[in-house]
Amino acid sequence: MSETILASAPTIRLAAFLGVLVAMGLWEVAAPRRRREIPRVIRWTNNLALVVLDTAILRLTFPIIAVGLAVLAEERSWGLFNNIDVPFWLAIVVSMLALDLAIYLQHVMFHAVPGLWRLHRMHHADLDFDATTGLRFHPVEILISMGTKLAVVAALGPPAIAVLLFEVILNATALFNHANIDLPRPVERVLRLIMVTPDMHRVHHSTDPRETNSNYGFNLPWWDRLLGTYIAQPAKGHERMEIGIEQFRTRRDLWLDRMLVQPLRGPASGHAPDRRITTKKPAE
Numbered sequence: 001m002s003e004t005i006l007a008s009a010p011t012i013r014l015a016a017f018l019g020v021l022v023a024m025g026l027w028e029v030a031a032p033r034r035r036r037e038i039p040r041v042i043r044w045t046n047n048l049a050l051v052v053l054d055t056a057i058l059r060l061t062f063p064i065i066a067v068g069l070a071v072l073a074e075e076r077s078w079g080l081f082n083n084i085d086v087p088f089w090l091a092i093v094v095s096m097l098a099l100d101l102a103i104y105l106q107h108v109m110f111h112a113v114p115g116l117w118r119l120h121r122m123h124h125a126d127l128d129f130d131a132t133t134g135l136r137f138h139p140v141e142i143l144i145s146m147g148t149k150l151a152v153v154a155a156l157g158p159p160a161i162a163v164l165l166f167e168v169i170l171n172a173t174a175l176f177n178h179a180n181i182d183l184p185r186p187v188e189r190v191l192r193l194i195m196v197t198p199d200m201h202r203v204h205h206s207t208d209p210r211e212t213n214s215n216y217g218f219n220l221p222w223w224d225r226l227l228g229t230y231i232a233q234p235a236k237g238h239e240r241m242e243i244g245i246e247q248f249r250t251r252r253d254l255w256l257d258r259m260l261v262q263p264l265r266g267p268a269s270g271h272a273p274d275r276r277i278t279t280k281k282p283a284e
Helices: 002-030 039-062 066-076 088-112 114-125 129-137 137-156 160-177 185-191 198-205 222-227 257-265
Strands: none
Touching: 002 129, 002 160, 039 129, 039 137, 039 257, 066 137, 066 160, 088 114, 088 137, 088 160, 088 198, 088 222, 114 137, 114 257, 129 160, 160 198
16 A cells, blocks of 8 residues: 555645646636735746756655655654554544644744744745745755655654645645635634634735744644744734735845845844844734
């Protein structure tokens, strides 16, 4: 079974990615939450080109992906769940929760450490907020993120199906919670209890540093609530809030070449421990 999962993983991930991306793109056209400020041709071409570059670099750097490591761990009895006797379903659930918590904590670290923030701020420098923003990550950050996932997989020894499910769901929810879609308010209020919604995550992309350093979850909303990093709504409201960071505000900064060199440009201001940021949160 594990070998079958490993063989089918790339096809499943690609099909899910393309399906969700197209669905979110159509939804954004039909029912946008905010008015678009930047032409799609500028942002989409450069954001999608970055995805291609990230994928190529990742495949060249890591010959084994997370699902492949889970299969190898099972064969060689590496990790917690390959050395204790627990129900298969429980290993799947705990593994997916642990992986999601690890991604949350990694995200917090990318905001807390100035050197890591220099990499991660490229994601925040997008001047609009839509599904392609969820794909906009610096190649070095992508490599660090994969290293984190591989370390967690090696330590846990999760079932391969748990890793595949987690990666497919995480990719889908990243596209969903970055999408510029207008969910009915009652639906959104209920949905954010079990998953990160676009309105919840959009707060994280505010130019207000207090809001930038909140709502770190990509998939499950519970870590932000439990660990005190949750802000319900932006101070200026979703229609009036400004997207991005203060340092990079020109359309030229949206081009691929400028995105790649952003970590080397200017000070690392805006990260979580920056003393110029007040810790007082806006009223919810």
